Amino acid sequence: MKRVRAALSAYPLVFATLAAAAAGLVLLATPARAAAPWVVGGYALAIAAWEAVGMIRQLLRGHAGLDILAVTAITAAVLVGEPWAALVVVLMLTGGAALEDYAEHRSKRELTALLRKAPQRATRVLEHGAAAAAGSAAETATEEVPVDAIAVGELLLVRPGALVPVDAILVSDHAVFDESSLTGESLPVDRAAGERVSSGAVNGASAVVMRAAAVASDSEYQQIVRLVEQAAGSKATVVRLADRYAVPFTALSLLIAGIAWAVSGDPVRFAEVLVVATPCPLLIAAPVAFLGGMSRAARFGLIVKGGGTLEQLSRVRSAAFDKTGTVTTGRPVLERVLPQSGFSEDEVLQFAASAEVYSSHVLAGSVVAAAKQRGRALLEAQHAEETATNGVTAVLASGPEGAAVTVRVGKPAWVREHAPALAPAAVQPGELAIYVAVDERYAGAIIMRDRVREEAADVFAALQRLGVERTLMVTGDVAATAEPIAARLGIGEVHAECRPSDKVRIVSEVQPRPLIMVGDGLNDAPVLAAADIGFAMGARGATAASESADIVNRYDSLSALPRAVRIGKDTVRIALQSIWLGILISVALMLVAAFGFLPALAGAWLQELVDLVAILGALRAIGPRAERARSGDRSASPSSPTPSAPAPAA
Known part of the structure; x- marks a missing residue:
């Protein structure tokens, strides 16, 4: 009973239309059968008048929609004595909202599942x-x-x-x-x-x-929810393009109907043509396809913030990559610790790890893991704060002789502001240096070595097959480290020792377009925002990178990149196929009706079938059944990424 009441409140016009049809059928079975066409026709004209008000408002705003076609079809059908055909068109209009609602919920299943699980x-x-x-x-x-x-x-x-409620x-x-x-x-x-x-x-x-x-708004899952809500509310370029088909499609329909009337001399022919001029493929197919594509992406841990991003992905021609945490794992292993006078190796590592646990950058987990491997317990922090692109500051509850100390971990220039004695550590190609200061003293550096992702070579080969013509590495690391990795993976060009502003400049000049920029940490946020498509690799939801990127990869695997491009191509192809399939079927039915071979009532029911065909075609963007079954097997998913931290080298 509750479901019935909910349906009545959600779709009142659908039930009113069914009630009008029932009343007309009852009247046909009584001596007052002559009143049935008046009841049915009068209701249809009332709905047409209601829709006409909305149509006029849209026209005054400069938007020529498809309502004019439906209103004309209803009115014409009633005037030529086909009230039941008019009622079927009304059912299409009122039931279209219910069909669209079902299709959207079906296509957004994975997106809404994330929202429901929010703490x-x-x-x-x-x-x-x-x-x-x-x-x-x-x-x-x-x-x-x-x-x-x-x-x-x-x-x-x-x-x-x-559920853990907050980070x-x-x-x-x-x-x-x-x-x-x-x-x-x-x-x-x-x-x-x-x-x-x-x-x-x-x-x-x-x-x-x-x-x-962290508070709830800054915690990872809540950030994911915010990204999902933003994605679900977007509207793709191809959807707006579908809106533009309204004027030519309406004009073509009216032209065919007018010619049929003029040639036959029968006004009924005009109504028969218009009742099969269904607008639903334009109104529903494209939005459903793009929501389905975003839902398919979410199944693989990819939050696509807008349908327009999928359209861009379908045409991507260039790809730029950061190095650390993107092409490489971002989980380097400890090579050595270089303590300064007055500090031991274990102390430097313990201080750094105790601060890094409060960081959101991709390297933090490696520092914490290295400290635990050496058996160093983490010190409790009284206060911790991360400075975007630079590092993390923590006031630790116990230090030498039990006193509270302020520890800073991050890039050399930032740490040197508080510890002027800092001198850059000597590193070999492929190594990373993380600098540590305790109070105002330079405590030492932690040297780590990163590793290239195992899947990287396959990813670059897949991108080439998908039509990516140009690849480049844009990194803050030195050329001696970046170039061997790029050569090994077949990356065409390397831009090393880049500051964030350099990355933005380089990416803005790259041709051909569109360009996708793949990065991971806080220092990649500007270039991710500047690219045609920003892809936040392993962003873990709460980083500035995920806020500025167009796609957030929640799982720590680079193989998600070609999958995202493939989903974009599939989604746009399916959206356009669904739109044109509906249009072509409608035009074919209009031509049949123009020659008098399709009565108005039969045409109106066929129109409903065309709507269903277009919607079901658009739902293919959710992905094949076999793919959905595989995505449910989490044993094949990438391994859990580690918590993250400020990368001084990239």
Whole structure:
């Protein structure tokens, strides 16, 4: 009963049309059958008048829509004595909203699934005593609050099977999380005290205590939700192009109908032609196809922010790449630590890792992992703040002799502002240097070596097959490091030692267009925004890169790039096929009706069939059934990306 009431409130005109049809059929079975055409025709004219008001408003705004065709068809059918055919056209108009609503929900299934899983509530720990601070979940006083009410630094209780409400640092000694909705990794992930866990992860079998590291609006899953909402509300270029077909299609329909009337001398022929001049392929097919394409992309961890991006992807001719975290894994291994006088290697690594856990850049996880491999416990931070493109600052609760210290980790120029004694470390090709300062003293550098992604060579070959003519690497790293990697992968040109402004200038001058720029970290945000298509590689949702990019890759695999291009090409092809299929079938039916071989009532029902054909054709953009089945097998998904941090070298 609730569903019936919901349907009545959502689609009142559909039910009114069905009620008018029922009333007309009842009258036909009574002595008052002569009133049936008047009831049906009168209702059809009332709907035509209602639609005409909207049509006039659109015309006054300068938008020539397809309503004029439907209004003319209804009116003509009633005037020539075909009220039942007019009622079928009315059913098409009123039922079109229901068809479109179904098609949109079907095509947005993966997008809306992400929205439904967003954390809504959190359990705040009220008892800030020793047990809570130590991570004990037993006998802890708590309260349920909206997730937006959580502040950074507050203790949270996450019960078994519950979502992590905001990005948080694990306080309990150990926990297991399901991060498949964030990373695509099907296997549970073990986390230890001090590690950062993203919102949206599902806790395992034991309740744990965590400390909020970000407010809800800045947390990863909420950022993903915001990107999804932005994507779902977009309108593609090809959809606007479909709108422009309205005038020529209407003119052609009226011309065919007018000629049929003039040649035959029968005004009924005019109505018979117009009732098969269906506008639904133009109104519905393109939006449904593009929503289906975005939903298909979301199934593989790709958030496409707009339908126009899919249209650009279908024509992409050039591709530019950052190096660190993009062509390379962004998870380098520790080579060596270069401590300064007064600091040991383990101290430098411990300070850096304790600060980097609060960073969002792609290299942070590698520093944290290196410290744990050496058995260095992370120090608790009283305050932490990340400076975009430069590094992270953290006030650690305990340092030498138990005093609080301020640790800065990041690029040499930024760290040198607070530690003037800093001198650049000597690095070999392929190595990265991360600089560390404690209070106002330069503590040392951490040298790490990155690795080229295993899938990189296949990705560049796939892009070439998909029509990408020019590839280039645009990196802040030195030429000695970048050029061997580019040569190994067949990248045509290398631009090394680039500042963010240099990247923007280089990318803006590249031909042929459109160009897709693939980057990862905060320092790539300007060039991602400047490119025709910005592709945020492993952006983890909350970085500036994901805010400025057109596509956000939630899974840490470069193989998503050619898949995105392929989805763009498929989506545009299917959208245009659906539009033209509907138009061609409609024109064919109009010509049949023009010669008098298609009665108005039969034509009106065939019109409904054409609408269904166009919608079902557009729904192919969701992807083949076999692909959907494979995407559900998370064991084939890329492995979980590590948390991220400021990259001084790229």
